[in-house]
Structures are given as structure tokens and as C-alpha cells.
Amino acid sequence: EPEVTQTPSHQVTQMGQEVILRCVPISNHLYFYWYRQILGQKVEFLVSFYNNEISEKSEIFDDQFSVERPDGSNFTLKIRSTKLEDSAMYFCASSEGELEAFFGQGTRLTVV
Amino acid sequence: LAKTTQPISMDSYEGQEVNITCSHNNIATNDYITWYQQFPSQGPRFIIQGYKTKVTNEVASLFIPADRKSSTLSLPRVSLSDTAVYYCLVVKDSGGYQKVTFGTGTKLQVIP
Numbered sequence: 001e002p003e004v005t006q007t008p009s010h011q012v013t014q015m016g017q018e019v020i021l022r023c024v025p026i027s028n029h030l031y032f033y034w035y036r037q038i039l040g041q042k043v044e045f046l047v048s049f050y051n052n053e054i055s056e057k058s059e060i061f062d063d064q065f066s067v068e069r070p071d072g073s074n075f076t077l078k079i080r081s082t083k084l085e086d087s088a089m090y091f092c093a094s095s096e097g098e099l100e101a102f103f104g105q106g107t108r109l110t111v112v
Numbered sequence: 113l114a115k116t117t118q119p120i121s122m123d124s125y126e127g128q129e130v131n132i133t134c135s136h137n138n139i140a141t142n143d144y145i146t147w148y149q150q151f152p153s154q155g156p157r158f159i160i161q162g163y164k165t166k167v168t169n170e171v172a173s174l175f176i177p178a179d180r181k182s183s184t185l186s187l188p189r190v191s192l193s194d195t196a197v198y199y200c201l202v203v204k205d206s207g208g209y210q211k212v213t214f215g216t217g218t219k220l221q222v223i224p
Contacts (some may be wrong), residue, residue, distance in 0.1 A: 006153075031208035043156060043199070043214035056210040091155045095208045103155030 002026045002081070006092050006104035013111055021107045022079045023092030032075045033093040034067065035059070039081055043091065049075065082111045114138040114202040121219040130187045132218050134200030137181050142205040145176060145183045150197045150217070159187070161203070187220075195222045 005024040013019050015027065025032050032045040047057045047067055066078045075094075079086055085094050095101040118134040128171040136145065143165055148156040160167055162183070173186040187194060197217040203209060 031210070033209055035214075043150070044215060045209075045211055045213060048208065048210040050208070050210075058211065089153070093209065094156070097206070097208050099161060100158040101209045101212075103157065106153070106155050108153075 002102065004092055004094055004106050006090075008107060009105065010108045011110070013109070013112055015084060016026050016081050019079050019082055019109065020092050021079075021092075021109070023075045023077075025075050025092065025094030026071055026102055027073070028104075029094035029096050030069075031055075031095045031097065031101075032069070033095075034077045035091045035093065035103075036088040037091065037106075038088045046077070063073035079109075082109075084111050087111045095100055114140065114143060115213075116200045116202060116215050118198075118215065118218045120216060121221065123221045123223055124190055125223050126191055127189050130190050130220060132185045132187075132198055132200075132220070134185070135182045136200070136202050138218075139180050139202055140172060140204070143202045144205060145174065145180070146201045146203045146212070147172070147174065147185045148199045148201065150199065156199060156214070159198075190220075190222045192224060194220060194223050196220060202224050 005034045007022045032049040037043045045058050048055045053080045068076050089106045091106045093101045093103045113138045116125040116136045124130045146161040149160040150156045158173045160172050167174045175184045199214050
């Protein structure tokens with residue numbers, strides 16, 4: 001079964017540092033997403049990416065965040081200057097359209 | 113996007129059928145009802161999606177009344193491994209999962 005792959009599974013970083021979270025979406029999918037889940041809370045939408053550009057973003061996705069699809073396979077989320085409150089599980093997902101979205105196993109980001 | 117409301121938690125004994133109801137009063141004509149399952153420290157996993165009446169797959173059934181303002185996920189004969197959080201989502205028929213919101217979900221605890 002096709003799957004979305006995320007690396008690393010766990011990242012620890014110091015406050016103020018930049019982090020890049022990586023994802024390999026399913027190859028024939030057209031839509032790519034980043035979500036995050038703070039421990040014990042809801043899964044929150046961050047951003048969607050379609051046709052090589054951001055199609056929607058939430059209020060959480062401020063200037064500290066950026067996404068990129070540097071080649072035909074990878075999809076990255078960059079946080080420029082991490083804050084303690086950025087500590088969360090970050091999920092990448094992809095979909096062909098409105099049907100099933102496939103989520104990765106997540107990257108646990110811990111900002112210390 | 114339509115907001116969803118579902119019970120915060122439910123308990124069930126092994127072998128029982130479990131029905132989780134979700135209300136989505138503001139659902140639009142072009143919205144699909146979609147359910148996901150999430151285990152701790154894992155990404156959400158698609159269970160089932162429907163537009164109206166009844167949909168069944170190997171995992172679950174989804175019942176949607178004519179007014180589509182609510183839906184019921186039915187899990188037949190649950191086992192301990194079905195203990196998870198179940199999310200009801202409303203997804204538009206175009207644009208994929210852009211700005212799709214996960215609510216608080218229903219935490220299902222299956223008891224031996």
C-alpha cells in the first residue's frame with residue numbers, strides 16, 4: 001500500500017533555531033498538506049500546496065513557516081526561528097483530491 | 113467549512129457494535145462526510161467517506177440521513193485494537209483537504 005513518509009521521526013531543537021521537516025508524499029497525488037497536533041489537542045491545519053504553490057493556509061502559518069517542493073518527490077516544512085510553542089507532532093498528508101488523504105506517521109518536534 | 117460535533121468519549125465492550133454520531137448542521141451541497149481513526153502518536157487514517165444514504169466497506173458502515181445534517185459511523189464487533197480517537201470531517205468535493213478541520217474527535221475505549 002502506498003504511504004507518506006516523514007523524516008525525522010523525532011527532532012529536538014533549541015529555541016530560535018531553524019528546522020526543516022521532510023515528507024515524501026504519494027507519487028501521483030496532487031495535493032499536499034501539513035498539519036500539526038500539540039500534545040493532547042486537536043489536529044490543526046497549517047497549509048495546503050497544489051500546483052507548486054500554497055493554495056490555503058491557516059492563521060498559524062505565519063511568516064516563520066514556509067513550505068517547498070524542491071524536486072518531484074519531497075515536500076518540506078521549514079520553521080525559521082522555533083519557539084517553545086512550536087513543540088508538536090507535525091503530520092504531512094497528500095491526496096489526489098477530495099477523497100482519501102494519506103497521513104504520514106509524523107515528526108515529533110521538541111523545542112527546548 | 114461546516115463545523116462538526118461528536119461525543120468526546122465512548123466505552124464499549126469487545127464484540128459489540130459501536131455507533132458514533134456526528135452532527136454537521138451547516139453542511140453544504142458539495143460536501144462529503146469523512147471519518148478518520150487515530151491511534152496515539154500516529155497519523156490519522158482514513159476509514160470511510162460518503163455523501164448520502166449508506167456506505168459500507170470492510171471496516172465500517174456510514175449512515176447519512178436525507179437531510180445530511182448528521183451521520184453515524186458504525187463499527188461492527190469492535191476489538192481492543194479499535195481503541196482510538198475517531199474524527200468526523202466535512203470535505204469539499206473539490207480542492208481536497210484544504211483547510212479541513214479536525215474537531216476534538218470521539219475517544220473510543222474498548223473494554224475486554
